Amino acid sequence: MAELRAMDIHSGDVVLVHASLRRLGRVVDGVGTVLASLREVIGPEGTLVVPTFTSSNSDTSRVHANRTRGMTPSDLLEYRACLPPFDAETTPSIECGLLTERVRSQPGAVRSRHPQTSFAALGPAARLLMSDHDPADHLGESSPLAKLYMKKAQVLLLGVAYESCTAFHLAEYRYSPSPPRTVYGCMIETHSGPRWWQYEDVVLDDRDFGECGLEMEGSVPVVKGRVGDADSRCFSLVEAVDFAESWLRRNRLNVGASISSYDGIR
Template structure:
């Protein structure tokens, strides 16, 4: 083994020191390229994560479809856009994957509950994998990525009733026939999710460390949601860029304004 390669045992020690709880529930978002050489590659990292959680723990990863123009198949649709670790994870023996283009995958005692059927039109509400992890008091681990990859922040936006719903569509199978499904989803540039770093660090609710060679952040799902809900209550557009900074946030501002206008007209 190369001297720079991190072993499964070393990763286990780093994860445990960071605060990964044996017997807990852990959602992982990872950029494998940032972790440096790891013994066993992505499978080695997944094995170390499972070691840290122990036999009573449940490991969860995003497993969303990369293509909204192709019908989703939980048994074959890749999720390369979520990174090589996530795309390796759902293919492994014993891992369960939700049957939804907004899929998550999980393995462990709570996997079936977390990956149970969830709605297409509210991808990250309470009745979704991230919502269930929140209700079960799970943790979130960011490996080599920031909060812009933290799907749990979208849960807080849904719980806050954010108004920047934008038109979306998916191709789903009904009785074997591909059909276009139209819906609206909270959507924008997620760059300002980075504000969670300051909020969680200030309250001591985020632990930082190194896993492999990557910066790692560990926190409770409930703490992410609580911090985000507090700020969304003060300013519902707190995660949007100011106008004319990026197209996605401009579209979200316009959607929010339309929603406010429609609500005002309905009440008059």
């Protein structure tokens, strides 16, 4: 708790957390202690938010590609038919780390209902932040990220690099009037049963987020410190998104970067 407070986390804050428990090192009671400490520091008026992405529920993700590599066409059809549809109440979020799954499964937790890029939250602002996540909008203006922006949330990176900074994705929707788009596919539940659903959305490309984050440190206040054994950073989500929007405009548009075929967080 003392180390978290030294990262400029305060009572009443809304905090989007990305964490690597492995890099935190040995913690008595592990993820339980980490979650309890975060909640104690932000207090009963604060709200904790984590990503609970489910990229395995996809036919366009790297996870799907790895799991289906070498399958015959008939094997692939069978795999796709048996893939369970996303369920906000039960689908685990272990792809994003143990903390996200612990938050998701807590009594009182609220999860947004995007079938691939959901978030979960605990605290008085949880229901507001998680509501109305458009299933055709991964991380844009109809996602929890836009609401976190309006709430002036903090971003806390515990032992993870800027490549994991989900907030930068909101800037991908804003840096250009017409950012690159692609078609996504996933399994959803309908009144007539599970089915594959396809939709178009902005291409999500985190390959340059590390560079963006390091340059951001020269313009945006970033608190650096250690929590456990983990090098950690804390900064304003609003300032990070605004910086990334400008940075992407300079570095993706001005250099003519083409990312339309990137197989990223899909």
